[in-house]
Amino acid sequence: MANKATAFLIGWRIEMKKTKIIENIIHGIFLILGLITVASVLLITIYLVIAGIPAIREIGFFKFLFGKNWASTAAEPVFGILPFILTSVYGTAGAIVLGVPIGFFTAVYLSKIATGKMRETMEAAVSLLAGIPSVVYGLVGMLVLVPGIRKIFHVPDGASLLAAIIILAIMILPSIIKVSITALDAVPKEYEEASLALGATPIETYFRVSVPAAKSGIAAAVVLGVGRAIGEAMAVMMVSGNVPNMPSLFQSVRFLTTAVASEMAYSSGLQQQALFSIALVLFFFIMLINVTLNFFMKKEGKEA
Amino acid sequence: MDILLKKEQQINEDDFMEKRVKRQLETKVIRKRKTYEASMKVLMLASTFLTGLLVVFLISYVLIKGIPNLSIEFLITKPSYITEKIGILPDILNTVYIVLATLFIVLPLGVGAAIYLTEYASNKKIVGAIEYAAETLSGIPSIIYGLVGMLFFCQFMGMKTSLLAGAMTLVIMNLPTIMRTTQESLKTVPQSYREGAFGLGAGKWRVVRTVVLPGCVDGVITGCILSVGRILGESAALLFTAGFAHAVNGLLDGLSAPGATLTVALYVYAKEQGEFGVAFAIASILMMLTVLINLAATMVGKYFNKKKN
Known part of the structure; x- marks a missing residue:
């Protein structure tokens, strides 16, 4: 009798150990799956740094970043990417100046005033705007915006920084509107009610109480828009003319993204390495934007 | 006075x-x-x-x-130099292949990561690192994915320029999406279900398999729809990883061969060949698909919301 019980106990113990091992293995598998994102980020960073540093070292840090000329296929190639950096900065700034006010006012209207069907339809429309592929934006830009600019401003070629700015402004609208709406919706009703009770009109309340209360979220929306605009490649490539000029509103320009995309297919040697360096510079900008975005998101989380 | x-x-x-x-x-x-x-x-x-x-x-x-510009012939033929007509069958097939391959790989990875985060992880530092990494991934522009995909998958892993290399690149891009939607739906699985299962003597893995996984179906479906939308619209990341060939292949041959998806084909036809009619025809297909995907996402969201309440 006693023997049977011990045998059972031993068997049970072995069984338990087995399940425990299996559980641990499964835990390990899930941990690995979870860490894949971290590994991907590391992979991207390491690859870009390894691929991007040699050209910068060979060309020279200042000559590369602040050189005003880019002639990668000339007999004596020159690699200066200041035009690309400035174009990306100006283009993004232009898109923000144009897109943020429109997105902001739309967001306030949709969050605070529009009701029921109206809000639903508009939100669906905004989601649709976000879902349209960038090459479609590029195509429409090529055939509507570029000739339009040529006619209206009487310039020889409409493929210009201005065209890129307008396309980018449209493309960042959905992110700005959506994130701002989320932030504005999260403002406590009590704030607005208190302001109304003190005699402010609804519209004064929205702009002087709700908007300041949601300012971190709206800032996050703007930063997100900056990230989208600086990273966009295909649509910009189709409307900006793609010539490495210093940025000017009515001239063909080349962005950081399009500089990489336009020469990658046929590049080799130092030229290709320089393209990787451009990607590294772009990546640096994106990381800077990510840190800023995180800062505002955290602030928004604390305020809410 | x-x-x-x-x-x-x-x-x-x-x-x-x-x-x-x-x-x-x-x-x-x-x-x-x-x-x-x-x-x-x-x-x-x-x-x-x-x-x-x-x-x-x-x-x-x-x-x-x-x-x-759309016609049945346009949809079911491949480009021919002899008749000088352009058909987009290969591009449609390539798009389907790349969507299938990407989802097939990204689903287990993304769902697994989400399960780790909500069910297993106890170390706050690891959770923070994973979430931060996911946020970073969703902020990286697609052209950078394209470059790294070319360096890592095409050159280092020896996949050459192929649909599979493109799909792998898209896997990394879509990982945060699947992870986030799954995580959100996992959060709505009531804690008491898990406790009930544990109380009946189930081990962790059994609880995950029988209680948690069925509860995140809605998140997975939403994530799939969003990812399909993103894959359909992607072009910059595929240009250097999947290339732009127009050959008709079966699924398995297709994955190891280079090929253009609809968006890449649109770009090539519009920018490099000036075939705007073809480009607009593809654009109209993409536009209809975008509308469909948006409708599907809203409907699925509504359906699951109703079911939960």
Whole structure:
């Protein structure tokens, strides 16, 4: 009798150990799956740094970043990417100046005033705007915006920084509107009610109480828009003319993204390495934007 | 007496003047408030109208210009130099292959990561690192994915320029999406279900398999729809990883061969070959798919919301 019980106990113990091992293995598998994102980020960073540093070292840090000329296929190639950096900065700034006010006012209207069907339809429309592929934006830009600019401003070629700015402004609208709406919706009703009770009109309340209360979220929306605009490649490539000029509103320009995309297919040697360096510079900008975005998101989380 | 009367008059006059100034000030303030209000109203309405107009214009312009160029023959043939006609069958197939391959790989990875985060992880530092990494991934522009995909998958892993390399690149891009939607739906699985299962003696893995996984179906489906939308619209990341060939292949041959998806084909036809009719035809297909995907996402969201309540 006693023997049977011990045998059972031993068997049970072995069984338990087995399940425990299996559980641990499964835990390990899930941990690995979870860490894949971290590994991907590391992979991207390491690859870009390894691929991007040699050209910068060979060309020279200042000559590369602040050189005003880019002639990668000339007999004596020159690699200066200041035009690309400035174009990306100006283009993004232009898109923000144009897109943020429109997105902001739309967001306030949709969050605070529009009701029921109206809000639903508009939100669906905004989601649709976000879902349209960038090459479609590029195509429409090529055939509507570029000739339009040529006619209206009487310039020889409409493929210009201005065209890129307008396309980018449209493309960042959905992110700005959506994130701002989320932030504005999260403002406590009590704030607005208190302001109304003190005699402010609804519209004064929205702009002087709700908007300041949601300012971190709206800032996050703007930063997100900056990230989208600086990273966009295909649509910009189709409307900006793609010539490495210093940025000017009515001239063909080349962005950081399009500089990489336009020469990658046929590049080799130092030229290709320089393209990787451009990607590294772009990546640096994106990381800077990510840190800023995180800062505002955290602030928004604390305020809410 | 006279003086007193005069004084009173004076006071009355002063009072009157004061009231008048006050009233003037008030009307000024009211006028200012009114103009402020009106201008804000106009700005809001104009912006919303403009946004709506943009959407309507984009959709109708693309459809009007594209649909006349669509034909059955266009959809089911491949480009031929002999008849000089362009067909987009290979591009459609490539798109389908790349969507299938990407989802097939990204689903287990993304769902697994989400399960780790919500069910297993106890170390806050690891959770923070994973979430931060996911956020970073969703902020990286697709051209950078394309470059790293080319360096890592095509060159280092020896996949060459192929649909599979493109799909792998898209896997990394879509990982955060699947992870986030799954995580969100896992959070709605009531804690008491898990406790009940544990109380009945189930091990962790059993609980995950039988209680948690069925609860995240809605998140997985939403994630899939969003990812399909993103894959359909992606071009910059595929240009250097999947290439732009127009050959008709089966699924398995297709994955190891280079091929253009619809978006890449659109770009090549429009920018490099100037075939705007073809480009608009593809654009109209993409536009219809985008509308469909958006509708599907909303409907799925509504359906699952109803089910939960």
